[in-house]
Amino acid sequence: MGRRDYNGQDLPDGIEGVTVQSVGDPIPDDLRVWRPETVVHLAWSGIPDYGAECSVANLEDQLRFVNQMIGIGSVRRVVGAGTCFEYGSRGGPCTEDEDAVPSSYVAWAKQSLRRYLLLATDDSPIDLVWFRIFFAYGPGQRNGGLLPSMLRTAASGITPELKNPDGAKDFVYVDDVADAFRCAVDPGSPSGTFNLGSGQLASIRDVRDAAILTIEGRPVDEADFRPVSAETAEREMCASLERVSEVFGWRPSVALDEGIRRTWDAMCEAGPSRDGEGCPDG
Numbered sequence: 001m002g003r004r005d006y007n008g009q010d011l012p013d014g015i016e017g018v019t020v021q022s023v024g025d026p027i028p029d030d031l032r033v034w035r036p037e038t039v040v041h042l043a044w045s046g047i048p049d050y051g052a053e054c055s056v057a058n059l060e061d062q063l064r065f066v067n068q069m070i071g072i073g074s075v076r077r078v079v080g081a082g083t084c085f086e087y088g089s090r091g092g093p094c095t096e097d098e099d100a101v102p103s104s105y106v107a108w109a110k111q112s113l114r115r116y117l118l119l120a121t122d123d124s125p126i127d128l129v130w131f132r133i134f135f136a137y138g139p140g141q142r143n144g145g146l147l148p149s150m151l152r153t154a155a156s157g158i159t160p161e162l163k164n165p166d167g168a169k170d171f172v173y174v175d176d177v178a179d180a181f182r183c184a185v186d187p188g189s190p191s192g193t194f195n196l197g198s199g200q201l202a203s204i205r206d207v208r209d210a211a212i213l214t215i216e217g218r219p220v221d222e223a224d225f226r227p228v229s230a231e232t233a234e235r236e237m238c239a240s241l242e243r244v245s246e247v248f249g250w251r252p253s254v255a256l257d258e259g260i261r262r263t264w265d266a267m268c269e270a271g272p273s274r275d276g277e278g279c280p281d282g
Helices: 029-034 052-072 105-120 146-155 174-184 204-215 230-235 242-248 256-270
Strands: 038-041 077-083 092-094 127-133 135-137 171-173 192-196 237-239
Touching (some): 052 105, 105 127, 135 146, 146 204, 174 242, 192 242
Parallel strands (some): 038 077, 135 171
């Protein structure tokens, strides 16, 4: 719900069956009459504002929506978008059964929403699937996102400057994330909390260099992404994929080099666009 989708793009007009509204608004009567059974909830406003005021406002809107959704009476499954930030300031592989201690307001708000959903649906027939998404990227990502900004800067003939070249992230392509959500909406599939990532770290420097090669039309392959140092691996978080692979049979299929190329191709096709709201980048 909302005038923009979770990647910050305006929704096209005239789509049959689409109702556009803000998350905290009353659910329209025609939606109640329709009696939905599955809710895929991706909305989050104000990104990249991860501060207290924006996070609290989001949480309040989300709770109003959740209470209305439960009140419809027909919903049996909720699939929600969390964030790897829920794990806080830690490094190494993150597993879903560990204590997640958020260290930012947006992570606290996401974690609070998840816990509220668990409590609110505990005595109901509603199953909850919660995906902790790592650093999703791809077509439709907001202009201010890491990879789009690198690609645009490189395309202007300037080498992107890096604040933390030795940093590293667990990047996961948007189509792979979408595939996981498709698995989760199956009413016969298990519920629970699951990581969505690649399970590997890629250095910011290597991603920048791959973006430059892509702009120049030179080949990029997985060999261009070197293993990060032991120190970096201990400092930066990545996703353990054991649970999501076992339960849903899901693993990412789009390699980072291919994902960067697809992102650039989509940016060229779309032309200039403005920044917007979207999912937390992680």
